[in-house]
Amino acid sequence: MSNIIEVAGAAKSFGKESVLKSVDFTVKKGEILGLLGPNGAGKTTLIRILNGVITPDQGTIRVAGFDPVTEGDEIRKISGIVTENAGLYHEMSGLDNLKFFAELYKVQDKSEIDRLLKLFDMEEYQHRPAGTYSTGMKKRLALAKALLHKPEILFLDEPTNGLDPDGINLVLSYLKKYNEETGTTIIICSHVLHQLETICDSFAFMENHTIAEQGSLSELTEKYITELSVVIETDWPGRNGMDIVKDGFLRCRVKSKREISSLLKEILQTHSVYSVSIENISVETIYFKIREAHHG
């Protein structure tokens, strides 16, 4: 897969505060990438630079072949963005907001508005002023707005903030489906790591104002998880070095997945195994390992 976004040596300061330092970063065309990092790491600033809303002090940046410093308009034509500040007109109804932006983005197919209202379960509220919407409803309207012109790249800053569990599932499963059907590249900033795990193809971790690490879950697991913690539901009593998690559940530590297989074969010779899970392969575990590695 080719890269749709390439960033080399990007830097940005606000006054004396250095917010981005020598950022190198790539996004493959068609992937869903999770951009992670603690508060203030510079995620939103990076997204705003990629979208051409603010200019970097240094660095070479290409988004779909365009330079955001000089060709921001071109990038905004082919991208959609959802941020905390959704850019909605609060006195206008949800429907009128979508009509307004459809006009602005020169969307030919007006039936797209109805489709998106339906998709995000907003039909009932479409005539109410957007300012009276709940946070979750505003978020869904902002997503609908960002998708109106069928963008090639979607930038989403905390897209599930303020949504209830049904809303979160709705938005995440829709994003995944949209990505699969259209090949749209999606960049999502979020602090809710387990949500990202289900939909992202790869992850970039910001630490100390730069991209500290980037890769797929399996690449990062290979690098950061040196020992697997496996929980086995079994009637086997276990042996030294294994913990009993609770009645009938054993925890053991192995160096590789291959070792799990030989251990299970051994147990199954005399006992039963009812379930097996690896506890510590998760974006969250890797996130903390990376933070640890960069803070010594």
Ligand SMILES: Nc1ncnc2c1ncn2[C@@H]1O[C@H](COP(=O)(O)OP(=O)(O)OP(=O)(O)O)[C@@H](O)[C@H]1O
């Ligand atoms: N326009 C601006 N003027 C001055 N400082 C800014 C501006 N925009 C961002 N900053 C500062 O840059 C730093 C990084 O902010 P940014 O919003 O990019 O972080 P973030 O990683 O998105 O954080 P969060 O997870 O809290 O959203 C913060 O200290 C913020 O105060």
